Structures are given as structure tokens and as C-alpha cells.
Amino acid sequence: MEPIYLRALERDDLERTHKWHNDRTMYRIMGGTFHYVSRAAEEAWLRKKEAYSPTEVMLAICVTETSQHIGNIYLRNIDWAARHAEGQIWIGEVGQRTKGYGRAAAELLISHAFEDLGLHRLYVLALEGNPSIHMAETQGFVREGVLRDHVYVAGKFKDLVVLGMTVDDYRRARPRAERGQ
Amino acid sequence: MEPVYLRALDIDDLDTIYRWHNNRELQMQMGGAFRYLSHAAEEARLRERLAYSSTDVALAICLEGSSQHIGNIGVSEIDWIARHGEITILIGEPLEQAEAYGQAALRLLTDHAVEEMGLRRLYAFVLAEDAFSMGIYEACGWTVEATLREHAFADGEFKDVVVMGICMDGGTPEDH
Numbered sequence: 292m293e294p295i296y297l298r299a300l301e302r303d304d305l306e307r308t309h310k311w312h313n314d315r316t317m318y319r320i321m322g323g324t325f326h327y328v329s330r331a332a333e334e335a336w337l338r339k340k341e342a343y344s345p346t347e348v349m350l351a352i353c354v355t356e357t358s359q360h361i362g363n364i365y366l367r368n369i370d371w372a373a374r375h376a377e378g379q380i381w382i383g384e385v386g387q388r389t390k391g392y393g394r395a396a397a398e399l400l401i402s403h404a405f406e407d408l409g410l411h412r413l414y415v416l417a418l419e420g421n422p423s424i425h426m427a428e429t430q431g432f433v434r435e436g437v438l439r440d441h442v443y444v445a446g447k448f449k450d451l452v453v454l455g456m457t458v459d460d461y462r463r464a465r466p467r468a469e470r471g472q
Numbered sequence: 473m474e475p476v477y478l479r480a481l482d483i484d485d486l487d488t489i490y491r492w493h494n495n496r497e498l499q500m501q502m503g504g505a506f507r508y509l510s511h512a513a514e515e516a517r518l519r520e521r522l523a524y525s526s527t528d529v530a531l532a533i534c535l536e537g538s539s540q541h542i543g544n545i546g547v548s549e550i551d552w553i554a555r556h557g558e559i560t561i562l563i564g565e566p567l568e569q570a571e572a573y574g575q576a577a578l579r580l581l582t583d584h585a586v587e588e589m590g591l592r593r594l595y596a597f598v599l600a601e602d603a604f605s606m607g608i609y610e611a612c613g614w615t616v617e618a619t620l621r622e623h624a625f626a627d628g629e630f631k632d633v634v635v636m637g638i639c640m641d642g643g644t645p646e647d648h
Contacts, residue, residue, distance in 0.1 A: 324551075324553050324554075372505035372625050373505065373623060373624050373625040373630070374625065374630075375623055411622060411625075411630060412621070412622050412623060412630070414620060414623070433621070435618045435619055435620055435621060436616075436617045436618020436619060436620075436635060437617055437618065438595065438617055438618065438635060438637060439593070439615075439617060439637055439639050440592075440593055440639050441554060441556060441593065441595070441637075442554050443553050443554040443555070448554070448592075448593075453618045453620065453635070455620055455621055455623070457621055457622050457630075
């Protein structure tokens with residue numbers, strides 16, 4: 292049994308996503324810009340995100356044993372002509388980090404992208420030095436370059452690493468049996 | 473080479489831009505997937521771009537002597553905190569000096585973005601096989617920062633896309 296499962300984000304998740312979006316330490320890891328987010332703004336965001344979108348897949352990561360919602364994982368900027376998408380993941384519950392849940396969630400999202408959606412390529416952007424870069428590489432992502440000084444985090448301009456995985460990389464890294472076929 | 477100048481795009485430019493966007497060869501070269509675009513859709517798009525935006529600057533490239541409108545250049549995706557923006561260049565008219573005009577326009581826009589808008593980093597996505605656009609950026613001192621493998625689909629194939637970038641102070645290596 293997988294340690295975690297993914298499900299669509301729901302309005303009931305408001306309490307948690309609101310708390311995580313207001314956690315500035317998360318943005319220092321992720322490389323995004325921290326903003327103070329009101330409950331009302333969070334609710335509006337969630338209503339928008341729970342609606343079906345052809346260019347985004349927004350999922351909650353839950354622990355199988357307890358059903359606890361510990362973080363979110365997304366496919367964004369889906370381009371159906373180029374068949375590529377950007378992957379994003381965050382484990383919002385601080386106590387649930389470094390337990391391998393992120394890796395398991397990423398694995399499920401990757402197979403959803405290639406096996407269910409028929410995408411040709413996934414890419415992720417990560418702050419230089421973030422341990423998630425190594426994780427992505429062990430999952431079959433290839434480091435494709437560095438956007439110099441691309442983001443401003445905690446008072447400094449920082450580099451952003453681009454990693455990509457084509458469907459060929461995906462199939463090479465995973466024997467057929469492992470892909471559940 | 474005749475000097476060029478930049479001006480804001482305007483609604484009078486509709487027919488010219490409509491013609492460029494429906495030119496399959498030109499769109500292929502730009503790396504976008506080709507789409508048939510109606511005059512009405514082009515007008516809606518243009519009106520949206522012409523409205524004041526704090527994250528998007530859309531300009532026409534014109535020849536100094538004749539005022540001929542030969543292409544478009546813009547900064548979009550402006551992030552005021554990271555102080556970066558994405559550049560797009562389209563030279564629509566098949567002129568002999570097209571690459572030189574592109575370079576001149578990029579220099580003018582870079583001055584505007586840095587000196588007047590206070591941006592400190594610019595980047596662009598270019599098809600790896602698009603020597604014309606790569607040449608423009610490289611001549612202006614830009615660096616290839618990443619190669620996104622099979623990132624675009626054009627002309628029946630997945631193609632590599634290059635990210636090019638320039639940092640005004642050459643980056644700040646002591647920071648990281």
C-alpha cells in the first residue's frame with residue numbers, strides 16, 4: 292500500500308491551505324514570494340481552484356493511514372499542444388516533512404501526468420540548493436539549467452534551477468511492470 | 473542600417489499584426505504552435521494588450537525614416553519583487569537587415585526596462601533551432617541559461633527550447 296494518496300482539492304481544505312499560505316518559512320524553501328493572505332482571499336482562491344480547469348490539476352496529498360491532509364501537489368501551465376506541464380509540490384505540515392511523503396506524492400503525480408493525461412514532458416523549478424532537486428534527479432528529472440538571480444527571497448536574489456523529464460526519461464526510469472501494466 | 477525607434481502598440485496596428493500572426497512560417501520560427509486567428513480575435517487580444525498593465529509592455533518597432541512598422545517587442549510577466557521580465561521579439565517584415573533591427577530594438581527596450589522601469593533581469597524563451605533570435609540575444613550579451621528538452625511542439629515535432637537571460641549587474645555570486 293502506498294503511504295499516501297492524492298485527491299482533488301476541496302473547499303473543506305480551506306483551514307489548512309490558509310495556514311500554509313501564511314507560513315513564511317515555506318516560501319523560503321520554495322522560492323516563491325510570501326504574501327499575507329486573508330481568509331477571504333484564500334476562500335476565493337480555493338473556489339477558483341476547485342473548479343475544473345483544462346490547464347491545471349490541483350491535488351491534496353493525504354496520509355493513507357489517517358487521511359490527514361499534509362500538503363498539496365499541482366500540475367500547472369499545462370500546454371496541450373506542446374503536451375508539457377509544470378509540477379509543484381509542498382508539504383505544508385512541518386511535522387510531516389522528511390518522511391518520504393513528498394517523494395511518494397511526486398511519483399503518483401508523475402504517473403498521472405504520463406499515463407492518464409498523456410503528457411510528453413514535465414518540468415519543475417526549484418531554489419538552488421533545495422534538497423528536492425536531488426530527489427527529483429533520483430526520480431528521473433534531468434537538470435536543464437539555472438535561471439540566474441531569478442527570484443527574490445528573504446532579502447536576496449537567488450538562482451532557480453530548471454529540471455525536466457520527458458516521457459522517454461519516464462519510461463527509461465520505470466520498467467513496464469512497475470508502471471502497473 | 474536605418475535606425476529604429478519604439479512606440480506603444482496601437483489599435484491602428486491591427487491589420488499588420490493580424491497579417492503577421494496568420495503567417496505560418498513566421499509563427500513556426502517564433503516557436504509558438506500555429507493557430508488560425510480571426511480578425512475579431514486579434515482585435516480582442518490587441519485591445520487587451522493596449523490597456524494599461526503593470527506587468528506587460530507591448531511596443532511597435534518602427535524604422536526612423538519611413539515610420540514603417542516592422543515588428544513588435546515587449547516585456548511581459550513582469551515581477552516587481554524579483555524585478556525581472558520576459559522579452560518577446562517578432563520581426564514581421566522580411567527585411568534584409570532584420571537581425572540588426574532586432575538587436576537595435578532589444579537595446580532600446582533593455583534601456584527602457586532597466587533605466588526607466590528599474591528591472592534588473594530579463595529572460596526569453598527561444599527555439600534552440602532559431603538561429604535568428606538566438607543571434608539577436610547573443611549579440612546583446614545574453615547568456616544561454618538552460619535547454620528545456622522537447623518543450624515546444626511545432627511543425628509536427630517536439631523541439632528544444634532555450635532559456636536566455638541577462639542580469640544587469642552580471643548576477644551577484646557573493647549572495648549564494
